Amino acid sequence: MTAVLELRRVSKTHGSGPTEVHALREIDLSVRGGELVAVMGPSGSGKSTLLTIAGTLEEPTSGNVVITGHDPAGLSRDARARLRRQAIGYVFQDFNLLAGLTAVENVALPLELDGTPVKAARAAAMDVLTKLDLADRATRDPDELSGGERQRVAIARAVVGQRRLLLADEPTGALDSLSGETVMRLLRRAADDGVACVVVTHDARMASWADRVVFLRDGRLADQTVPSPGPESLLTPGDGR
Amino acid sequence: MSRNGGLPARRAVVRWALRLFRREWRQQLAVLTLLTVAVTAAVLAVSAGYHATPPATAAFGTARQALTLNGDGSLDARLAEARDWFGTIDVIGHTDLPIPGPTGTVELRRQDPSGPYAAPMLRLRDGRYPTGPGEVALTDQVAARLPAEVGGTLTLDGRTWTVVGTVENPGDLRAQFILGAPTAGEPPQSVTVLTDATLQRFEQYLERHGRPAYALRPSLVWVEAAAGVFSVFTVGMLLIGLIAAAGFAVVAHRRQRQLGMLAAIGATPRHLRLVLLAHGAAVGATAAAIGTPLGALAWFAVTPRFETAAGHRIGALDLPWGQIAVTVLLTILAATAAAWRPAHSAARLPVTLALSARPPRPKRARRSAAVAAVLVVLGIVALRLVQSNRPADGDALTIGDVALVVGGTLAIGFALLSIGPSAIRLLAASAGRLPVATRLAFRDLARHQARSSAALAAISVALAIPAAIVIGARALESEPASGDGLGALRAIATTAGALLALVILAVTVGLIRAEAAGDLRTLTAVGATRRIRRALTSATAGGLALLGAVLGILAAYTVILAGSSAEQLRELARVPVVDLTVIAVGVPLIATALGWLLAGREPRSLTRARLE
Numbered sequence: 001m002t003a004v005l006e007l008r009r010v011s012k013t014h015g016s017g018p019t020e021v022h023a024l025r026e027i028d029l030s031v032r033g034g035e036l037v038a039v040m041g042p043s044g045s046g047k048s049t050l051l052t053i054a055g056t057l058e059e060p061t062s063g064n065v066v067i068t069g070h071d072p073a074g075l076s077r078d079a080r081a082r083l084r085r086q087a088i089g090y091v092f093q094d095f096n097l098l099a100g101l102t103a104v105e106n107v108a109l110p111l112e113l114d115g116t117p118v119k120a121a122r123a124a125a126m127d128v129l130t131k132l133d134l135a136d137r138a139t140r141d142p143d144e145l146s147g148g149e150r151q152r153v154a155i156a157r158a159v160v161g162q163r164r165l166l167l168a169d170e171p172t173g174a175l176d177s178l179s180g181e182t183v184m185r186l187l188r189r190a191a192d193d194g195v196a197c198v199v200v201t202h203d204a205r206m207a208s209w210a211d212r213v214v215f216l217r218d219g220r221l222a223d224q225t226v227p228s229p230g231p232e233s234l235l236t237p238g239d240g241r
Numbered sequence: 242m243s244r245n246g247g248l249p250a251r252r253a254v255v256r257w258a259l260r261l262f263r264r265e266w267r268q269q270l271a272v273l274t275l276l277t278v279a280v281t282a283a284v285l286a287v288s289a290g291y292h293a294t295p296p297a298t299a300a301f302g303t304a305r306q307a308l309t310l311n312g313d314g315s316l317d318a319r320l321a322e323a324r325d326w327f328g329t330i331d332v333i334g335h336t337d338l339p340i341p342g343p344t345g346t347v348e349l350r351r352q353d354p355s356g357p358y359a360a361p362m363l364r365l366r367d368g369r370y371p372t373g374p375g376e377v378a379l380t381d382q383v384a385a386r387l388p389a390e391v392g393g394t395l396t397l398d399g400r401t402w403t404v405v406g407t408v409e410n411p412g413d414l415r416a417q418f419i420l421g422a423p424t425a426g427e428p429p430q431s432v433t434v435l436t437d438a439t440l441q442r443f444e445q446y447l448e449r450h451g452r453p454a455y456a457l458r459p460s461l462v463w464v465e466a467a468a469g470v471f472s473v474f475t476v477g478m479l480l481i482g483l484i485a486a487a488g489f490a491v492v493a494h495r496r497q498r499q500l501g502m503l504a505a506i507g508a509t510p511r512h513l514r515l516v517l518l519a520h521g522a523a524v525g526a527t528a529a530a531i532g533t534p535l536g537a538l539a540w541f542a543v544t545p546r547f548e549t550a551a552g553h554r555i556g557a558l559d560l561p562w563g564q565i566a567v568t569v570l571l572t573i574l575a576a577t578a579a580a581w582r583p584a585h586s587a588a589r590l591p592v593t594l595a596l597s598a599r600p601p602r603p604k605r606a607r608r609s610a611a612v613a614a615v616l617v618v619l620g621i622v623a624l625r626l627v628q629s630n631r632p633a634d635g636d637a638l639t640i641g642d643v644a645l646v647v648g649g650t651l652a653i654g655f656a657l658l659s660i661g662p663s664a665i666r667l668l669a670a671s672a673g674r675l676p677v678a679t680r681l682a683f684r685d686l687a688r689h690q691a692r693s694s695a696a697l698a699a700i701s702v703a704l705a706i707p708a709a710i711v712i713g714a715r716a717l718e719s720e721p722a723s724g725d726g727l728g729a730l731r732a733i734a735t736t737a738g739a740l741l742a743l744v745i746l747a748v749t750v751g752l753i754r755a756e757a758a759g760d761l762r763t764l765t766a767v768g769a770t771r772r773i774r775r776a777l778t779s780a781t782a783g784g785l786a787l788l789g790a791v792l793g794i795l796a797a798y799t800v801i802l803a804g805s806s807a808e809q810l811r812e813l814a815r816v817p818v819v820d821l822t823v824i825a826v827g828v829p830l831i832a833t834a835l836g837w838l839l840a841g842r843e844p845r846s847l848t849r850a851r852l853e
Contacts, residue, residue, distance in 0.1 A: 052592075052593050055505065057504075057505060057591075057592040057593050057596075058591070058592075058593050077509065077510055078244070078245055078509045078510070078511075081245075081504065081507050081508060081509040081510075082244060082245070082507065082509075084505065084506065084507040085246075085506065085507025086507070088507075089506075090505045090506060092502070092505075092596075096498075096499075096502045096505075098257060098499055098502065098503065099261065099264065099499070100257055100260030100261045100263075100264050101256075101257055101260060105256075108253075109253060109257075109503075109506060110506045110507050112246070112249045112250060112252070112253035113246045113249075113250045113253060113254075113506070113507050113508055113512065114246050114250070114507065115245075115246040115247045115249050115250060116249060117249050118249060118252065118253070121249070157506065
């Protein structure tokens with residue numbers, strides 16, 4: 001399967017002179033559709049920067065990023081926004097559902113932003129929520145959902161509309177272990193459905209759901225491993241893989 | 242499908258903005274209240290302006306022209322000619338009757354109450370209209386003066402009538418007359434002939450008949466009053482717009498993270514701008530929706546008193562709906578315009594910075610200071626041009642000169658907005674050796690440049706207006722006849738300006754401190770006392786007031802000096818020291834004291850996260 005995300009010798013430097021910080025140094029990374037890659041590393045190792053560059057939220061200082069065949073470097077802000085709407089889904093640590101919109105409206109939002117009429121967008125969003133066992137929560141406000149439910153809605157929003165790349169920054173960081181396992185199971189399922197997933201995590205147990213684990217240290221790619229099958233889990237998640 | 246999502250995307254974004262406004266309208270209460278009060282006052286003022294002048298129906302009914310013919314022997318023939326020429330006419334006879342007392346005469350008016358044009362000029366208040374030669378009706382004032390009452394008799398000039406009713410001209414309550422039946426009795430001394438011909442046909446009649454005295458129905462007599470009201474309303478909206486801009490800058494910062502999230506899922510900068518513009522429009526529309534009925538209700542309440550003062554009856558629903566619609570539109574436009582700058586800044590933020598919820602690094606103040614300098618120079622040049630164009634005899638200004646005066650004054654006014662960042666940075670830089678609370682307060686103003694600059698501009702404009710009035714009034718006080726009045730004007734302007742500035746300070750400092758609630762929690766958690774919390778708010782209010790007063794007085798002097806002739810410049814040597822001291826020192830001191838007294842409460846929760 002071809003790579004959905006490719007980072008070629010990507011570096012990112014913040015500041016200049018004495019305050020210069022190298023967040024990433026010559027990173028090469030390729031993620032294929034259907035692959036779940038976990039990114040681990042200590043604080044300040046560049047994990048989140050890697051994710052924001054992969055998601056076109058930031059531009060690298062040097063190197064190339066290719067997402068579904070497009071190099072966002074030459075694109076306008078509007079074109080990059082379109083690429084995010086159509087190809088990239090984001091899941092953040094602290095849920096980040098938009099207050100004031102119900103769960104189904106949150107999930108439908110990327111489609112509506114892309115011009116899908118409201119009725120069709122809601123129908124597609126409802127389909128995804130149903131697949132994630134959240135149909136009965138569809139009309140609830142984010143305030144009325146538990147942390148785990150909110151993160152599942154965020155995942156639904158990230159995968160709605162045939163998006164090919166899912167980027168998750170500490171998606172289980174604010175959840176208890178049971179909810180964390182459920183979220184990882186959903187990310188795994190998204191990968192099994194053909195989506196390329198990159199998950200930043202501190203938690204080795206969560207990383208064990210991945211096909212490949214990438215270690216970052218001081219902005220460099222320090223190591224890559226393939227975890228042994230059968231993650232340690234409270235729920236024996238093996239059947240979900 | 243549009244590349245940026247087209248209508249579905251805009252609809253989704255506006256829907257979200259409106260939902261957020263519905264959830265968080267309390268956070269906008271101050272701005273909402275100010276706008277609502279402005280709309281209420283504007284509706285009241287445009288209604289008063291519209292009805293301040295007597296309606297054309299007072300003298301013309303529904304006719305377009307009025308001829309006056311003398312009641313000599315040929316009157317009947319001339320009336321027949323007029324009827325032939327115009328088709329339909331309405332004739333009102335006038336005869337002056339002597340009455341006892343110093344006022345001399347009273348008019349006996351012969352008029353058909355259901356005449357084709359003059360019907361709106363009569364209204365029966367009591368009894369009935371006279372129908373025969375021995376019957377009359379009186380206006381209230383005539384009945385009181387003579388005196389006479391309905392059912393009684395009236396004897397004047399050797400003639401006696403039965404009084405059958407009381408009447409009035411609803412368009413002219415001050416008109417005093419005795420109304421007789423239209424065709425009864427001897428010929429009148431003069432008649433008014435009302436016609437509704439085209440202007441061309443009316444002119445032809447005048448030419449053919451030796452140009453008798455005539456009058457044409459005036460058109461749009463309320464326009465001047467409306468123009469005055471709208472000028473004041475526009476200045477008020479400019480001031481409120483600046484306050485609203487500070488409020489919207491706070492909203493933009495509160496929503497920064499959510500806007501970053503929206504951008505992360507694919508919203509374009511245009512969509513992000515639309516979120517805040519829709520919020521501004523929603524605030525304006527809500528203020529208009531509340532303020533308009535409030536203004537109409539207030540108008541209904543004052544209508545009876547206003548009728549007496551204006552001297553004409555006012556219909557219950559006779560409101561200037563067109564002008565009210567313009568007021569509503571201006572309010573929504575002003576609120577949307579106030580949201581433009583915060584919206585523009587929020588949309589330009591890098592997504593990662595927006596997601597971090599940190600305030601953006603303040604832009605270099607040098608550029609905005611240069612813009613301010615250019616605006617001031619343009620303003621001064623425009624005002625000097627007016628002086629150099631003006632003839633020595635001090636003739637009235639031409640339209641071009643008025644445009645230059647308005648443009649020059651506005652340029653200097655907008656310079657206040659551009660100089661804000663530099664002034665605030667200067668204040669923050671001066672805080673290095675000040676106590677910690679003051680230092681924090683001034684640096685916080687500099688960190689959140691957008692909201693601080695808008696707040697400062699509003700305060701500066703609020704103080705520049707009274708400063709200009711007191712400077713001008715003091716210069717004119719050399720004329721002995723006007724001395725006392727101008728002194729009172731200075732006192733009123735100073736007090737009103739100080740009060741207005743304090744209200745603006747209360748709103749803007751309230752917004753700024755509410756936004757800094759997180760910092761206050763941190764301060765309290767690390768042991769800050771009530772005294773420090775008080776000092777923080779107090780320094781914010783005092784610092785903004787001081788800067789606003791200095792900039793306001795400078796702007797007022799710039800406008801006045803640039804727009805003055807050599808002779809006027811000599812008069813400006815008389816400086817209103819007391820008034821300017823009240824503005825420059827008194828207002829900051831009162832603001833500091835009020836900030837101290839009204840702040841200092843411990844945050845309700847030291848751990849609760851800021852509302853998103």
